[in-house]
Amino acid sequence: MNHNEPNTNTPATDPLSIHxxxxxxxxxxxxxxxxxxxxxxxxxxxxxxxxxxxxxxxGGLDAQFFSIWVExxxxxxxxxxxxxxxxxxxxxxxxxAEQHPETWMxxxxxxxxxxxxxxxxxxxxxxxxxxxxxxxxxxxxKRYYDLGVRYMSPAWSVSTSWAGSSGDDVGATRGLxxxxxxxxxxxxxxxxxxxxxxxxxxxxxxxxxxxxxxxIATHSACRAIADVPRNLTDDMIRALAKTGGVVxxxxxxxxIEPGWSQKKKQVDAEIAxxxxxxxxxxxxxxxxxxxxxxxxxxREYARRLPAVKVARIVDHIDxxxxxxxxxxxxxxxxxxxxxxxxxxxATVADLPNLTKELLRRGYTESDVDKILGGNMLRVMEAVQx
Numbered sequence: 601m602n603h604n605e606p607n608t609n610t611p612a613t614d615p616l617s618i619h620x621x622x623x624x625x626x627x628x629x630x631x632x633x634x635x636x637x638x639x640x641x642x643x644x645x646x647x648x649x650x651x652x653x654x655x656x657x658x659g660g661l662d663a664q665f666f667s668i669w670v671e672x673x674x675x676x677x678x679x680x681x682x683x684x685x686x687x688x689x690x691x692x693x694x695x696x697a698e699q700h701p702e703t704w705m706x707x708x709x710x711x712x713x714x715x716x717x718x719x720x721x722x723x724x725x726x727x728x729x730x731x732x733x734x735x736x737x738x739x740x741x742k743r744y745y746d747l748g749v750r751y752m753s754p755a756w757s758v759s760t761s762w763a764g765s766s767g768d769d770v771g772a773t774r775g776l777x778x779x780x781x782x783x784x785x786x787x788x789x790x791x792x793x794x795x796x797x798x799x800x801x802x803x804x805x806x807x808x809x810x811x812x813x814x815x816i817a818t819h820s821a822c823r824a825i826a827d828v829p830r831n832l833t834d835d836m837i838r839a840l841a842k843t844g845g846v847v848x849x850x851x852x853x854x855x856i857e858p859g860w861s862q863k864k865k866q867v868d869a870e871i872a873x874x875x876x877x878x879x880x881x882x883x884x885x886x887x888x889x890x891x892x893x894x895x896x897x898x899r900e901y902a903r904r905l906p907a908v909k910v911a912r913i914v915d916h917i918d919x920x921x922x923x924x925x926x927x928x929x930x931x932x933x934x935x936x937x938x939x940x941x942x943x944x945x946a947t948v949a950d951l952p953n954l955t956k957e958l959l960r961r962g963y964t965e966s967d968v969d970k971i972l973g974g975n976m977l978r979v980m981e982a983v984q985x
Contacts, residue, residue: 618965619955623717625663625973626948627751627848627930628727628797628819630937632666632689637887643700650935650947653703656722659951662973663713663723665818666693667937668749670732672758674886678735686733689726690747696724708748710980713973727795727818730756731763731783738779738786745790750980751818752787753795754780754803764800766829775802776810784810791984796820796840797830797850797932804836813983814844816976819932821855821916828854828861834923841924844982846975848932849916851942853908856916863905871900898939907943910950914957917971926967930976 611617631651634640645654656664668689670676675685697706705716707723716723726747731754734740744752754760754776757767762783764774776784784807787794794811796804797820808815817840823831832840837847853860868875875893882892920929935941935948944953958968 615956615959616952618968619660619952622969623662623973624660625976627665627932628667629664629933629935630667632692634936635692636688650941655947655949658949661948661951662717665725665727667729668726669729672732677732682732683735693724693726708750709984710977725750727751729753731760738782741783741786745792751793751795753798756798764803766798766800771800776806781810788813793983808839814979815840816845817847819848819850819934821850822919825916826856826858830855837920837923841928846928846930846979847920848930849913851913851933851945852938853940856912857908867904894939901940910942910945910953910957926970927975929971
């Protein structure tokens, strides 16, 4: 054998090869709202936003959970408009795989994700962000399960009658009521994962104490590092791990960088007039006025707030690993749901930078496999059993 030839039996150990071999699953992106409201074609490389199929392939992403999100302020916390808004998003995700079967595969199970990865396709999955669209009818949990939805968080930043949110005043004292507990039991029965991102502390504990299946946080980080209500305390992380669940670390600077939230509030005050002017100048409906406001925020946050690096995301991963081990951590970017991302993980195309940083800190290829997607595959299998 010529000793200059590479040994083909040992897999390459460079970060990119390790990254490409892993099955990478992002548990939360808000891209489907762009598809509906801005009519973007995520089959093509977009010049803005954080996600599309081209950049997902570049970033080595194998599976994307799209957030089916009803904004209560615009579509109501229940009722026909909320249901329609959710259904429209479900239809848009299902259409991806129908219109572009060469790129996308609609997936509802761990086996589907593995198959998509082996065929070089991106698995498209769905989760309900907030339980508004079930409209306080238990049978609607099954309705969304049958449409392909595989996780649900009881509330987004606005509490429901049956579950408290970490984002409003009523949520501070509201947990799950009896209906809420029945929703969790029904999700367990069907094989739909229960997501605690955005719920109030009381609701978190009620979910963990009610669910008989592993519980997940799809896009949250550690309160010990960044003290915001959206994040989980060390006790919560331990309790969630005890269920067999996974904390998927969010990439959003406000939830990962200490003190960033206060700085953002300050900037919000400085740009308030600018934001309102953009809203008033937008001739479209409430959804498009919100898009106009967000564009100003995006531009001004980039100019006025300190850049945060991927290393900070890994600080949160490290913290969770030290608390409960490497089997209970994953990733949930919140891409296209935030106005600012980390500097060196700015879009899905930059995902290999996360693997690079994990390896730099001494994580093994097996650890990286678990963090990028292996842990979530395990949870999906457990919940579906």
